[in-house]
Amino acid sequence: MINFENISIYNAVAQFYHEQLFSPKGGIGLEYLKGRGLSIPLLKEYKIGFADNEGSLLLYLHNLGLTPEKMLKTKLITPINRPIKEKNPFLRKPIDYFQSRIIFPIFNGLDVWSFTSRSISLSNKPHLHMKGQLNIYYNFNVFNDNRTIFVTESPIDCLTLLQEYYPTIATMGVDGYKRSSLANFIGKNVFIVFDNDKVGNQKALEFAEELYKNVKVDPFIVTLPKIKKSKIDVNDLYQYCKKEKLNFSRMLLGDSNIILYSEIAEIKPKKEKIGYYEGNVNIEKLLKNLKIDYKEKDKYYTMICPFHDETISSLYWYKDSKRFKCYGCSLSGTIVNFIIYYYEKIYKKKLSFNEALTIAEKYEEK
Ligand SMILES: [Zn+2]
Numbered sequence: 320m321i322n323f324e325n326i327s328i329y330n331a332v333a334q335f336y337h338e339q340l341f342s343p344k345g346g347i348g349l350e351y352l353k354g355r356g357l358s359i360p361l362l363k364e365y366k367i368g369f370a371d372n373e374g375s376l377l378l379y380l381h382n383l384g385l386t387p388e389k390m391l392k393t394k395l396i397t398p399i400n401r402p403i404k405e406k407n408p409f410l411r412k413p414i415d416y417f418q419s420r421i422i423f424p425i426f427n428g429l430d431v432w433s434f435t436s437r438s439i440s441l442s443n444k445p446h447l448h449m450k451g452q453l454n455i456y457y458n459f460n461v462f463n464d465n466r467t468i469f470v471t472e473s474p475i476d477c478l479t480l481l482q483e484y485y486p487t488i489a490t491m492g493v494d495g496y497k498r499s500s501l502a503n504f505i506g507k508n509v510f511i512v513f514d515n516d517k518v519g520n521q522k523a524l525e526f527a528e529e530l531y532k533n534v535k536v537d538p539f540i541v542t543l544p545k546i547k548k549s550k551i552d553v554n555d556l557y558q559y560c561k562k563e564k565l566n567f568s569r570m571l572l573g574d575s576n577i578i579l580y581s582e583i584a585e586i587k588p589k590k591e592k593i594g595y596y597e598g599n600v601n602i603e604k605l606l607k608n609l610k611i612d613y614k615e616k617d618k619y620y621t622m623i624c625p626f627h628d629e630t631i632s633s634l635y636w637y638k639d640s641k642r643f644k645c646y647g648c649s650l651s652g653t654i655v656n657f658i659i660y661y662y663e664k665i666y667k668k669k670l671s672f673n674e675a676l677t678i679a680e681k682y683e684e685k
Contacts, residue, residue: 355479457488462507
């Protein structure tokens with residue numbers, strides 16, 4: 320619940336944290352944000368701040384004339400400043416809730432309603448939100464005047480997309496939303512861009528399902544292209560593109576796997592196969608049926624690539640992994656990916672994943 324008494328205090332606190340980011344104390348925070356490729360004008364626009372670990376906020380609120388009780392009510396001051404095993408309440412001393420953290424104020428219009436944060440040190444919990452605030456999203460102002468909404472799982476990813484002019488919000492972590500807040504998405508085109516790792520993939524699917532079942536929104540799930548790493552988030556991709564001088568939007572929208580939730584839902588029983596379909600397909604039968612000439616080698620089939628102009632065979636289809644790769648145009652993927660690309664290129668027909676899967680299954684060996 321929003322405590323409206325706190326709003327004017329929050330506005331002042333956001334300003335306090337923001338100024339601190341640009342003071343010597345905030346230098347470490349500013350370096351962190353610059354390292355993520357976020358620009359100064361962006362940090363100013365979204366009033367990004369810094370909380371030190373010297374109790375500066377407590378002092379600031381004290382100077383504003385707040386009583387200790389009022390300070391605790393803001394939830395920006397916590398009563399606990401001792402290890403949990405310390406049971407004696409008289410030894411406890413109130414202290415700043417956010418410490419050594421980047422601070423992201425959450426605005427409603429021009430007023431600050433809440434804060435979320437990110438640790439600048441690896442030893443602390445990365446994301447810390449104010450208690451009991453799962454009903455709001457970071458940067459939820461964008462719901463007001465945008466039909467398309469991108470959803471990330473962290474404020475840094477959100478700001479990264481905002482810097483590139485995508486209307487974006489962040490959930491308070493992968494589980495950071497409540498069912499009652501989903502109504503915000505009604506009538507929107509939603510793109511879920513969570514981290515491409517095991518947890519992110521799973522949670523994106525769960526979030527999409529919530530939207531689909533509760534508010535009849537059919538979101539796109541954007542699975543970021545893997546770049547050398549086992550995990551990738553929006554900011555990783557952004558930094559990679561900067562370093563390699565690649566077009567970020569082209570990578571984000573062109574190289575990601577983007578699929579409508581309903582298309583996945585249709586084939587729910589086969590969920591584990593999505594994007595990774597290997598099956599027991601007889602590749603030779605499939606190739607013959609598609610009238611593709613190939614040569615069989617020990618570990619692979621090789622053929623003229625149907626997806627780019629060439630006279631030598633650059634496309635290899637590996638028997639073990641059942642994945643193909645063209646060393647000419649660098650297209651690669653699974654059997655289902657191949658069928659989708661092939662139908663589009665040769666028959667000018669766009670197949671859904673499900674349709675391509677049905678074709679693949681015709682050549683499955685029992
Ligand atoms: Zn090719």
